Amino acid sequence: MITLKNVKKRFDDKEVLKGVSMDIEPGKCNLIIGTSGSGKSVLLKCIVGLFTPEEGEILYEGEDMVKMNTKERAELRQSIGMLFQGSALFDSMTVEQNVRFPLDMFSDLSKAEKQEKVDYVLEKVNLVDAHKKLPAEISGGMKKRVGIARSLILNPKYLFCDEPNSGLDPQTSLLIDKLIREITEEYHTTTVVVTHDMNSLMEMGDHIIYLHQGRVQWEGNNKEIFYSEDELLNDFIFASDFFQDARKMRRIEDGNPEEETADKPGNY
Numbered sequence: 001m002i003t004l005k006n007v008k009k010r011f012d013d014k015e016v017l018k019g020v021s022m023d024i025e026p027g028k029c030n031l032i033i034g035t036s037g038s039g040k041s042v043l044l045k046c047i048v049g050l051f052t053p054e055e056g057e058i059l060y061e062g063e064d065m066v067k068m069n070t071k072e073r074a075e076l077r078q079s080i081g082m083l084f085q086g087s088a089l090f091d092s093m094t095v096e097q098n099v100r101f102p103l104d105m106f107s108d109l110s111k112a113e114k115q116e117k118v119d120y121v122l123e124k125v126n127l128v129d130a131h132k133k134l135p136a137e138i139s140g141g142m143k144k145r146v147g148i149a150r151s152l153i154l155n156p157k158y159l160f161c162d163e164p165n166s167g168l169d170p171q172t173s174l175l176i177d178k179l180i181r182e183i184t185e186e187y188h189t190t191t192v193v194v195t196h197d198m199n200s201l202m203e204m205g206d207h208i209i210y211l212h213q214g215r216v217q218w219e220g221n222n223k224e225i226f227y228s229e230d231e232l233l234n235d236f237i238f239a240s241d242f243f244q245d246a247r248k249m250r251r252i253e254d255g256n257p258e259e260e261t262a263d264k265p266g267n268y
């Protein structure tokens with residue numbers, strides 16, 4: 001379990017995180033959503049230790065990451081898999097070299113053992129023919145899958161994904177969402193995904209955290225969100241045609257159709 005208590009982060013005189021407290025549910029897909037600039041990426045970077053908050057606690061199984069020494073932090077980092085925005089692959093390395101990189105850095109495995117692991121994760125993300133290709137020779141969706149394979153290579157306990165669907169077409173986005181969900185279930189990872197993509201809520205929203213101006217405004221799952229009465233959340237999700245349609249469908253299926261007057265933000 002990861003628990004945040006009153007996490008605050010500022011840059012110069014701008015307070016970006018204004019006291020974030022939340023539990024990240026173990027073994028589930030936890031989604032962080034919110035408008036642009038609400039602090040999602042800063043929050044994710046605090047949770048993985050790339051930023052240090054000025055105040056608050058980030059507890060991994062009860063141990064505060066903020067107070068860990070360098071050795072303890074390095075150990076924790078090895079249980080974390082991270083998919084960065086834009087995939088962050090090394091351009092001069094082949095797909096398999098990119099995926100093997102964390103093993104070269106952190107493990108004493110033999111060459112054959114490393115190859116076996118690389119082959120396994122590349123098969124897992126359905127990239128069996130791309131071992132020798134360079135990032136420039138593969139599509140955006142394939143790059144994401146390479147990034148996911150690399151994030152899995154150390155068998156992480158925690159998986160963090162920053163905008164895994166950015167720059168992808170809807171069909172490929174759906175495949176990436178499904179892959180992240182499958183991996184969460186198969187590897188029992190505690191997964192945290194920062195996303196703008198409303199479709200992802202349907203696929204992966206076991207636990208959704210809506211961040212508004214540096215604070216947790218709403219928490220729930222992808223069923224509860226259809227019945228939320230939080231005006232700020234409703235204004236945010238109302239912007240998505242897909243989500244409006246999905247919400248209507250859900251309410252009709254539940255025998256609780258939308259009211260006729262629900263034609264503007266906040267009117268649910």
Ligand SMILES: Nc1ncnc2c1ncn2[C@@H]1O[C@H](COP(=O)(O)OP(=O)(O)OP(=O)(O)O)[C@@H](O)[C@H]1O
Pocket residue numbers: 011016034035036037038039040041042043196
């Ligand atoms: N390294 C930094 N130095 C200074 N300000 C920063 C830094 N990183 C983020 N910020 C500021 O923090 C605020 C929140 O940024 P963040 O990237 O977390 O937003 P976001 O919710 O992820 O937005 P988006 O959905 O557009 O990616 C922004 O105003 C941004 O300019």
